[in-house]
Amino acid sequence: MLTVVEALLFANSAVEATEHQITDIFKALATPSEAIYNLSVLAFAVTGAIFVVVAGLLTYAIVRFRRRHNDDDLEEPPQVYGSTQIEIAWTVIPILIVFVLTGVTARVVAALQDAKPPKSAVQATVIGHQWWWEIKYPELGVVTANELHIPLSATRNEYPTFLKLQSADVNHSFWVPQLSGKTDLLPNRTNEMWLDPRKSGLYLGNCAEYCGTQHANMLIRVVVQPKAEFDRWIETQKKLAMDQPQAVQGKRAFESLSCVNCHVVNGSPSERKFGPNLTHLMSRHTLASGVIDNTPKNLRAWINDPQEIKPGCLMPSMKLSDKELDQVVSYLQTLQ
Numbered sequence: 001m002l003t004v005v006e007a008l009l010f011a012n013s014a015v016e017a018t019e020h021q022i023t024d025i026f027k028a029l030a031t032p033s034e035a036i037y038n039l040s041v042l043a044f045a046v047t048g049a050i051f052v053v054v055a056g057l058l059t060y061a062i063v064r065f066r067r068r069h070n071d072d073d074l075e076e077p078p079q080v081y082g083s084t085q086i087e088i089a090w091t092v093i094p095i096l097i098v099f100v101l102t103g104v105t106a107r108v109v110a111a112l113q114d115a116k117p118p119k120s121a122v123q124a125t126v127i128g129h130q131w132w133w134e135i136k137y138p139e140l141g142v143v144t145a146n147e148l149h150i151p152l153s154a155t156r157n158e159y160p161t162f163l164k165l166q167s168a169d170v171n172h173s174f175w176v177p178q179l180s181g182k183t184d185l186l187p188n189r190t191n192e193m194w195l196d197p198r199k200s201g202l203y204l205g206n207c208a209e210y211c212g213t214q215h216a217n218m219l220i221r222v223v224v225q226p227k228a229e230f231d232r233w234i235e236t237q238k239k240l241a242m243d244q245p246q247a248v249q250g251k252r253a254f255e256s257l258s259c260v261n262c263h264v265v266n267g268s269p270s271e272r273k274f275g276p277n278l279t280h281l282m283s284r285h286t287l288a289s290g291v292i293d294n295t296p297k298n299l300r301a302w303i304n305d306p307q308e309i310k311p312g313c314l315m316p317s318m319k320l321s322d323k324e325l326d327q328v329v330s331y332l333q334t335l336q
């Protein structure tokens with residue numbers, strides 16, 4: 001589906017689309033997604049068995065009692081009225097099936113929701129915005145966007161990540177199929193979910209609740225790393241952006257333009273948080289919430305006219321001159 005959306009979106013665009021991996025709901029790689037997968041297999045097996053029984057009886061009746069050529073057309077078949085045993089059976093059996101499925105589902109949901117974070121758990125807050133994800137690690141003092149880094153958790157109690165899910169505007173839904181089910185991000189409310197990925201690597205997800213024009217391009221990337229690597233990433237993210245001599249002019253341009261009305265670079269005077277925090281922009285692999293790769297060419301095209309790449313997004317074209325564009329891009333590229 002993503003490819004179709006992309007094909008439409010990028011048909012007239014010179015910007016290269018990000019290569020997408022398959023997000024396979026049948027390849028669960030964490031406890032929550034596995035519990036949901038197992039539950040769906042059970043539900044499928046039960047409903048599949050019901051289908052086979054009903055379709056089998058129906059087929060048998062159609063074949064066995066079909067009209068034959070030598071039948072006497074005028075004679076009615078014997079009429080049977082009611083059978084207590086059969087009626088009890090087809091009332092009680094479906095009720096039992098519904099109870100079993102409801103009970104098992106309730107148990108899985110409760111087990112996932114009641115899980116308590118161990119001391120070693122990583123706490124992160126994900127805030128949905130139109131159309132990007134703000135990511136905070138309140139205990140670790142890190143703020144980033146769109147690419148959620150979490151540690152590998154070989155067992156459920158090792159280094160699971162517990163997420164608080166909030167929204168800055170409308171309803172969104174956090175969904176990374178191989179890690180967990182969907183959980184909504186709602187204004188004025190905090191929902192929770194947890195992830196304990198068993199394989200390191202990149203997991204792709206998408207906002208799963210229609211939230212406006214660019215809902216389909218509200219992509220989320222989860223980078224799962226061994227704990228030591230994750231800790232190193234946190235340390236890098238905590239640092240302030242280094243002032244690079246070659247970027248002084250660019251920095252001045254960035255701070256004098258409207259960029260700072262929405263974006264924060266830690267250590268600079270701006271406090272506005274309407275758009276993604278850019279302190280370590282270059283450590284991210286994509287721009288525009290996963291829509292394009294983070295390359296110098298794409299970065300320039302994005303700043304020049306975000307509406308070309310993500311029509312309707314809340315970042316306007318600032319109509320920068322070529323010189324200003326070059327300065328801003330070269331400054332942003334120093335934000336490692």
Ligand code: CUA
Binds near residue numbers: 128129209
């Ligand atoms: Cu956010 Cu759909």
